[in-house]
Amino acid sequence: MRRIRKKHFLFATYDDFEKAKEVVGELNALDDKEDIIENIELYSPIEHPEVNDMLGEFHQPIQRFSFFGGITGTVLGFIFAAGVGQSMFTVQPQGGKSVITFPPDIVIAYEMTILLGVLSTIAGFLIYAGLPRRVKSYYDHTVGVDQIGIEVETDPKNNEKIRATLESCGAIEVRELTS
């Protein structure tokens, strides 16, 4: 039977993005020096690009989903309209018009481009945001109100060093968590 390794975290809350920015900087410096941090996660009521940048690069090419979704929509929309036109050739009076008519088929293709583009963008969002998921049992509701949470994954033996760093930057509260 495979044993699931328990993860150990320190979770600190701050009342200011400046403090959160400072602590992320200090944690990064500590990790560069001693290599003791597995992961840092930021929880916040609004997005803050400056702090997010300090957490490292987030590779989320959602625009590729939009692009390929849109292209698929165009092709499918056109094939659909043209295909139906072709299938109706023998039963619907054409009045001398072409079977596959570009102007109306382009309208259908245009709408399908947008529909599939939007749907695939949302698929990309759900994949890269990791949603839907269960809310963590130790999730702190205050990060949805007015506080910024910093979650540091580390080995329990490094607790003291990290706690000291978190507290030195003015943490309101520091909690030890295991999942």
Place this chain on the structure above:
Amino acid sequence: MSDFKMKDIEWAKINEDVLASLESPRKAFWIVLAVCFALVLCGVAAEIYQYNMGLGVALMNNPHYWQTYISNFVFWIGMSHSGTLLSAILLLTHADWRKPIYRFAEAMTFFSIATAAIFPVIHIGRVWDMYWVLPYPNQHAIWPNFRSPLLWDAFAITTYATSSALFLYIGMIPDLAICRDKAKGWRKKLYTAMSLGWMGRATEWIAFQKTYVLMACFLVPLAVSVHSIVASDFAMSMMPGWHVTSFPPYFVAGALYSGCAAIITLFVLLRYLFKFEAYMTPEIMDKTARLTFAIAMAWNFLNLSEYASIWYSNDMFEHEMLIDKFTGPYAGIVWTMLFCATVVPFAMAWKKVRVNMWAMFVISLLIQLGMWLERFQIVSPPLASNHEPWTQVAVWPGLVQMTITAASFGWFTMLFLIFCKVFPSVSMYEVKEMVYHRNKHGKKKLQDLDKIKDDMIKTEEGLS
């Protein structure tokens, strides 16, 4: 200036105020809801009567097939435009004043489409055959004609309804998580399911912001295409009065115009019913009114250019149609429309009017009346001045049509108010962002001013 006070609101207070709106609106909320519900019941009764007796009771006959129901359809589709389109445009242009009002504007879009979608069903009379407009496998030998703008409508409106609903929903996820954290009972279950486990992690925020902008990029051309296609329903026919090349941009401008007026009406209504005075400020109303005024001028320009192009076209049928509009049996409708949609918006040239909630409420209602009449005068008069003399009779909407029309307003408002009671109608996280950035930039401006002062003092000391 309450707008500048907005930067002093604490984040916790924003949550508190918006969440309180879900629990305890003013008593007037229940009165408005009851009136809307009564209107809906009247509409249902009228539709049952029409269903049993046939479309004749709606005073529709050959060739007056397209009348009030189609006017309502175009009106409600138009109304849906401003919400999503303006929200998307203002998002892409980083206009932060949209933040307290975009949520309800987007909801307005969705419920307008839901209202518009009812009218083709009522209009065809044979409600049970509604699915014929959808392109489904042809076992029944029913052949959807892809060359018809009516089928394009089915595609465009389905795409618009789906995309707008998703745009509204995705934008609401962070707020649904806040609601989940505070709610109890059935609300807790609803918000837990809908918030998808959002926790405000950096990965979630980055993916969210990217997605929201990408969706806005899709929605702007979509919204323009939807009303252009609705305009094609008329413009692609050969009817004098309908066969107008400028109809698509004219319809898009008209849609934006009536939608902006609807935003103002709902702004005042929500502000009062849900006690949002601190968020829906006179300054935001001022900006919305300026935007409405600009769109009103664009619509008026297109309206006048339509008249001018008919006048100089040398087409005798179009000429006759135009003269008949201004002097014939429907002249009252046309002149009232011009008063409400062309003259009334000039009241918004004064700031005192623009920041007065109740004045703007009355103006917005008058503009909407004007825009409803505009749709009616597009649809009905051309049918009454057709090529054949026996068709040249003015037909007015009867009691059944008017009851169903009134019910549509009740239906829309009822759905909208229920939405605002269940979901946060002011975006909490976006207002927080606005407060945060205004504070930050405010402080930076003060620091810059102090620095300039210090530099000046040093320079003066150096000189002396």
